[in-house]
Amino acid sequence: MTDALSAAQPRRTFRVGAAARPCTLVVCRGCCCGNPRKYPGTDHDWQLARLRAAAADSGGRLAVRVSDCLGPCDQANVIVVQPSTAGRQAGGRAQWVGFAMDDDCTDELLAWVTAGGPGLADPPAALELQFVPPPRDARAARR
Numbered sequence: 001m002t003d004a005l006s007a008a009q010p011r012r013t014f015r016v017g018a019a020a021r022p023c024t025l026v027v028c029r030g031c032c033c034g035n036p037r038k039y040p041g042t043d044h045d046w047q048l049a050r051l052r053a054a055a056a057d058s059g060g061r062l063a064v065r066v067s068d069c070l071g072p073c074d075q076a077n078v079i080v081v082q083p084s085t086a087g088r089q090a091g092g093r094a095q096w097v098g099f100a101m102d103d104d105c106t107d108e109l110l111a112w113v114t115a116g117g118p119g120l121a122d123p124p125a126a127l128e129l130q131f132v133p134p135p136r137d138a139r140a141a142r143r
């Protein structure tokens with residue numbers, strides 16, 4: 001019976017293209033980043049709430065993910081800015097931001113990703129001062 005139905009139904013082929021990925025903030029919340037006992041001067045929950053609110057208001061152009069420890073704990077809080085699909089196609093690469101603790105840094109991160117993020121917009125100059133190498137690049141530089 002099933003075979004008869006299958007034979008009677010034309011096969012449908014669905015082509016699923018890769019969905020365009022939004023610019024994404026990967027927010028480290030591991031052992032050090034976001035830890036109020038280690039960094040009591042920052043409202044880490046407020047920072048994450050601001051980032052999530054911006055993503056919710058972005059119409060799908062910005063996403064926020066929370067990660068366990070990304071590696072460079074001595075540079076907490078670490079946030080990785082991943083380019084959107086369009087940003088990657090324009091040459092943008094993931095950018096690691098360290099010491100992302102204060103409201104100014106959060107403002108600059110949001111300004112950058114709202115403008116398009118890596119590959120599509122230049123980062124604020126002050127934010128560039130907080131760029132840190134990803135762990136594998138940092139290890140290679142120490143050799």
Ligand code: FES
Nearest residue numbers: 028030031032033
């Ligand atoms: S907890 Fe964020 S880098 Fe380790």
